[in-house]
Amino acid sequence: MLNVPTLAQINAEGKKADILFWVGCAGSFDDRAKKITKAFVKILNQTDISFAVLGTEESCTGDPAKRSGNEFLFQMQAVQNITTLDSYAVTKIVTTCPHCFNTLKNEYPDLGGNYEVIHHTQLLKQLLNDNKLRIEGGKFKGKRITYHDPCYLGRANQVYEAPRELIKKLDAELLEMKSCKSKGLCCGAGGAQMFKDAEAGTKEINIVRTEEALETQPDIIAAACPFCNTMMTDGIKNKEKEGKVEVMDIAELIANANDL
């Protein structure tokens, strides 16, 4: 059983949460991303960190609207969310989606929303450093894992090491693709591309990225973004490598390693 309190519940009980878990729309509604959400919650439940979610009070951060050019809709969403967050006096937010992470962290402050925002890989790394989380390596020992940098975590926010250090903790072999870190190639979903067909071209971006990943001959492609996950999973299907290569979020790797 997952223990997922909402801020409304906690507030009613007169308690406080250390951190708000911003689930995000993909994490709430997309079948694949929901598994990531659950894996992350299972890990949190295993630690003594107190967290809560907004539940039905959460609404889209406005990221896809902003990247599409709809500044007005973005600000409407932002102002609404900031009102909600401030009504609970939220100070710290963790999110499994680099797009939510980026928007909350970098674009809400200009509209009056100031929070400490971290990505789930950063929180997990921190819990590990503080000895609040143990990672059992056994299951992935010797597995070949390549990590795909999400643009909005890597290039956009300079977070390259936390996810990699977590993978190394699994006793796995971390393989770098030919373009990685600040040079990492996009999966093709950013800038609201997730919600539309690609323009005419010679190839799909996710296929190119999947080919780069497959060049490392991985057992697992590790992702840290629900949209990258979808794009890479589609790429693997296209290459008929299902069953041979898995696409997993870092949270899923850890939950799996810890038998959660």
Added chain:
Amino acid sequence: MNYIPNIIFLILISFSVGFFIRNVKRIRRNISLGKSINRNDKRGIRWKNMIRLALGQSKMVSRPISGFLHVIVYVGFVIINIELLEIIIDGLTGEHRIFAPILGSLYNVLIGTFEIFAFLVLVAVIFFWTRRNIIKINRFWKAEMKGWPKLDGDIILYFEVVLMFLFLAMNATDSILQELDPEHYVKAGSFPISQFLVPLFENLSKNNLYLMERSFWWFHIIGIFIFLNYLYYSKHLHILLAFPNTYFANLNLKGKFSVDSNINNEVQMMMNPNFTIPEGNIAPPEKFGASDVFDLNWVQLMNAYSCTECGRCSSVCPANITGKKLSPRKIMMDTRDRLEEVGKNLNKNNGVFEKDQKQLLNDYITPEELWACTSCNACVDACPIEIDPLSIIMDMRQYLVMEQSAAPVELNSMMGNIENNGAPWPFSNQDRLQWVDE
């Protein structure tokens, strides 16, 4: 004494510097057509960036071969320009190698160094030419490089070859004349490279040598004057604009896109009935986003003049490498072309822009290009001098959506979903926690 050469030199230098200044003023005027944006904060960091990126070329070497060759040409250019100072003083005063007696043996070292760099520049330029024209590296042959941009790239290389050759040939003939006519040709300098050109000229008569030496000297300096004035018509302006361009670059994390504070009042009024517009606050803008160069900010316009069309941005753009029409380099080239067109319009009409039924959007940049962007920031990261094509793409998308409601259909339904149920998909917000029990 015969003053005619001095007078000719004075006229030439005045004309070429004057013409250059006229064009610099035009560039300044065109850039200042852009909207204001404050990039005068954090001066310490800005100076550091300029020193690191423009002076230090730190991002160039992320591609080792082209980076290394570029550093050679750049250092050569800067070093050899010290010699230019002497040439200009000689030209104006009628002296010959005026620094030689002043600097003594240091002069020999300097001339020797210039020659070695001239040779290295020649070699590097031949490599550059080979990469463009024989190896045909992909990024130099993309669609937007057809015609003038391709020719421009080659012309710059030819200029450099000719200038370096003239410099070395001038020294070679000079060194022979130093032996034959020590009265007029002061014995000075060391010629580690041009000594190999000496056999070409050795058997000429003194008069012919004199004629050759003077010709090389004059063609060299005239070539430099022409090159200086070629800059404005070329992508080569980056040799100057890389400096302000890196200084005024965006210092925020790349993920932080600019938030339009002008429309915040309206949003606040809609969301919060008790909200009153703070006093002294300006009204919302008449136009959202950008459809023409006037709607961009001056840094974006300066970016366009600074772009040297190297194509590193497009070579890492996920849309471009998968065959879509979007090319971040083309965004910058189009912006400059449109800005130049506007500039010419201003020149013709005494500084008042006469409407020309054209704009950056559609006439230069198509919506298809704009919608292919994944906003991944790879282009911004790849630019050695911090040009930001993504900001222009986003501003133009904003115009398409907010002024024209011209987003692709799927994006309109995505935005409709966000408006109606707070998620990009048509799921009810009441179901946000269903995953817990599934």
